[in-house]
């Protein structure tokens with residue numbers, strides 16, 4: 001590593017995020033030394049965002065920093081884990097210090113908000129790419145997984161669906177800044193809010209959970225496959241934002257909500273006996289929760305309207321997603 005890279009790390013990445021007592025040695029040595037919490041299980045995940053693939057090359061640097069951490073916190077949230085530590089491997093084409101400073105600000109603000117310490121990483125030159133690893137804790141036996149959905153459970157989602165995918169269309173078309181709604185949609189793309197408190201609250205009642213990174217159809221499909229069940233969704237209940245309703249053509253709403261990626265909401269299943277808890281959880285964590293369907297013994301993913309007639313998905317016009 002060259003001296004200037006060392007200085008960049010010192011200036012921008014040492015002491016980023018929160019100070020934590022369980023970090024015995026953070027940035028600056030050959031490895032971090034960390035003290036795991038006794039009696040808890042470590043939840044560990046990593047996600048790489050490549051410029052031009054996972055985010056637009058011209059996305060604001062602070063939002064790239066925010067999103068690189070947020071997508072990992074979303075994974076921890078889906079496991080019901082409380083985030084603690086992160087490492088960051090950043091590859092940049094040039095040592096553009098303004099870009100790096102803004103990136104670190106976006107990353108650091110979100111890390112501090114969630115009490116996370118950045119404990120190490122790497123800084124290299126090459127095509128723009130960000131890899132973040134995040135670690136969190138969950139009491140043994142209480143993690144949420146994709147495997148626990150049971151027939152009769154309600155299928156629920158947080159927030160609204162399809163916003164980020166629509167935000168990407170607006171950004172690409174140069175229509176990001178038209179009005180408050182367009183800015184909000186683009187913000188949903190660039191600055192996803194990981195549902196960390198919701199994930200923690202769901203430890204008490206959810207039988208399974210997944211975060212929505214690739215679109216509801218695909219991500220719920222993972223839960224159905226892992227749990228060996230099917231699901232029937234009432235597409236008329238899918239939560240849509242007013243901004244999406246304003247900007248997406250009516251015939252695209254369903255495709256957008258089922259297939260749009262990058263929302264980082266949680267999809268989870270809850271036994272009927274626990275449904276009464278959801279209102280209190282939603283108001284406590286400040287996130288809308290919508291019941292959108294029911295787990296079935298089998299049959300993949302079936303989409304119906306409120307009157308139980310089959311729903312058609314956009315131009316493709318199919319009504320079933322195979323859970324496999």
Ligand code: ADP
Nearest residue numbers: 001009013027028029030088090120121122123
């Ligand atoms: P090594 O060559 O031993 O891998 P480096 O010189 O790459 O170490 O890094 C020096 C120290 O700075 C290490 O503690 C490493 O974890 C940390 N570090 C390097 N890049 C980053 C970064 N982008 N964010 C946080 N810490 C970093």
Ligand code: MG
Nearest residue numbers: 001121122123
């Ligand atoms: Mg290194």
